[in-house]
Amino acid sequence: MQIDIAIIGGSYAGLSAALQLARARRQVLVVDAGQRRNRFVDAAGGSAHGFLTRDGSTPASIAAEAKRQLMLYPTVRWLDGLADEARVEADGRFSFDVAGHRVGAAHLILATGVRDELPPVPGLAERWGQSVFHCPYCHGYELGGGPIGIVAASPLAQHHGLMLPDWGPTTLFLNDAYVPTDEERAALARRGTQIEPTPIARIEGSADVVLQDGRTLSMNGLFTQSRTHVSSPVARQLGCAFEEGPMGLFVKVDAMQQTSVTNVFACGDAARMAGNVALAVADGALAGVAAHRATMG
Numbered sequence: 001m002q003i004d005i006a007i008i009g010g011s012y013a014g015l016s017a018a019l020q021l022a023r024a025r026r027q028v029l030v031v032d033a034g035q036r037r038n039r040f041v042d043a044a045g046g047s048a049h050g051f052l053t054r055d056g057s058t059p060a061s062i063a064a065e066a067k068r069q070l071m072l073y074p075t076v077r078w079l080d081g082l083a084d085e086a087r088v089e090a091d092g093r094f095s096f097d098v099a100g101h102r103v104g105a106a107h108l109i110l111a112t113g114v115r116d117e118l119p120p121v122p123g124l125a126e127r128w129g130q131s132v133f134h135c136p137y138c139h140g141y142e143l144g145g146g147p148i149g150i151v152a153a154s155p156l157a158q159h160h161g162l163m164l165p166d167w168g169p170t171t172l173f174l175n176d177a178y179v180p181t182d183e184e185r186a187a188l189a190r191r192g193t194q195i196e197p198t199p200i201a202r203i204e205g206s207a208d209v210v211l212q213d214g215r216t217l218s219m220n221g222l223f224t225q226s227r228t229h230v231s232s233p234v235a236r237q238l239g240c241a242f243e244e245g246p247m248g249l250f251v252k253v254d255a256m257q258q259t260s261v262t263n264v265f266a267c268g269d270a271a272r273m274a275g276n277v278a279l280a281v282a283d284g285a286l287a288g289v290a291a292h293r294a295t296m297g
């Protein structure tokens, strides 16, 4: 299958890129493996927050409505499946495998998102997206003013420790993952954040933190610092350069979402230090416009 522009990843960033290209009457193929980063919120019956006009909608319904509107454009094709084995061909075009097809494309947009690696605390992963989160702007408000716990996984816990008191009384569980300096302890104290040095044995109930000394501290919700990994090896297979952020590596792009490989663009969580739905949609729109410009030679 040969196409002008292929988009790998059909969630918020990829859908937004595709919409710009569809409106330019371009032939575009969207390939999607259906593993949105926030699918855990849907599984827990929760809502997404902070995206204009859709605050409180389910993550799945936002993506589904975007796809419905996109697929009304006749130049858009969609393939469910995981793209892999990507390479740059001798003529400068790109190719990859998906769902039994070898797809060739002149331009690629990578919108593959990231996956979260959580600290190995028993009971934490099961509550991801339900009562354990990483982003206070997305899920802090719904915790009703606290109490809020932070499960430290890296020195970024300090950042959480300074922010989260705006959402409720906060306890920072160091859990042997991080040792604040005296200066950092003083800054946390000024914000009213309690420091709990006893390691965590497990999480129970909704967000009850059972410590190794037998005490249990019940929280309305927990935050932790996930390590993020670009979800797909496709960017590496194509030779795209990466950048190191505080949460993990992401695909390096310029101000127009162009990667280090000509005619390969990247957008959304895969191509930024930290993301959310609004930012993914914005990056996607820019990548779509940039890819359109690239088709003009």
Ligand SMILES: Cc1cc2nc3c(=O)[nH]c(=O)nc-3n(C[C@H](O)[C@H](O)[C@H](O)COP(=O)(O)OP(=O)(O)OC[C@H]3O[C@@H](n4cnc5c(N)ncnc54)[C@H](O)[C@@H]3O)c2cc1C
Residues within 6 Å of the ligand: 008, 009, 010, 011, 012, 013, 014, 031, 032, 033, 034, 035, 036, 037, 038, 040, 041, 047, 048, 049, 050, 051, 081, 082, 083, 084, 111, 112, 113, 114, 116, 128, 129, 133, 134, 135, 138, 139, 231, 232, 233, 234, 267, 268, 269, 270, 275, 276, 277, 278, 280
């Ligand atoms: C628990 C949790 C809660 C969150 N809550 C909120 C919130 O309330 N508000 C908010 O704004 N943000 C929230 N976020 C962040 C939000 O989920 C991300 O910022 C957003 O999903 C990024 O969109 P994206 O399109 O870049 O990537 P994703 O939504 O992760 O989508 C990437 C897509 O690409 C597909 N894909 C990957 N590799 C391939 C491949 N090789 N071939 C084909 N398809 C591929 C995936 O299957 C997936 O469908 C939350 C995140 C988490 C983890």
